[in-house]
Amino acid sequence: MVKAKAASGEPAIDNEAIPKGLHxxxxxxxxxxxxxxAVLPTYDAIAAGCSNAVPAGEAWAxxxxxIGRGKRSGG
Structure with missing residues (x-):
């Protein structure tokens, strides 16, 4: 596989394949x-009827x- 990737130019040489794979x-x-x-516990809490969940639109609002308050009050 490493040689095939090197042959295709992604990565250009064998030595680049290993660090890229590790990354x-x-x-x-x-x-x-x-x-x-983070995600699974949050999902589980919402699925269980967690009362403090807020729809995304409301959260953004x-x-x-x-943020608007911070700008108006100077900080």
Whole structure:
């Protein structure tokens, strides 16, 4: 596989394939950890009827209001 990627020009040489593969593996591990520690518990809470869940549109409106207040009050 490494030689095939090198032959296709992605990456240009064999020596680039290993670091690129390690980078992808590390990124996948980070995403996997985030999914398990943040996304899944949030999904489970919402599915269980968590009362403090807010629709995305309402959440953005709150954020925009909060940002607007900060600009008007000077900080």
């Amino acid at each position: 992808v593996a590390a990124r996948n591990k980070i995403v996997d950890r985030w999914l398990h520690k 709150r954020i925009e209001t909060h």
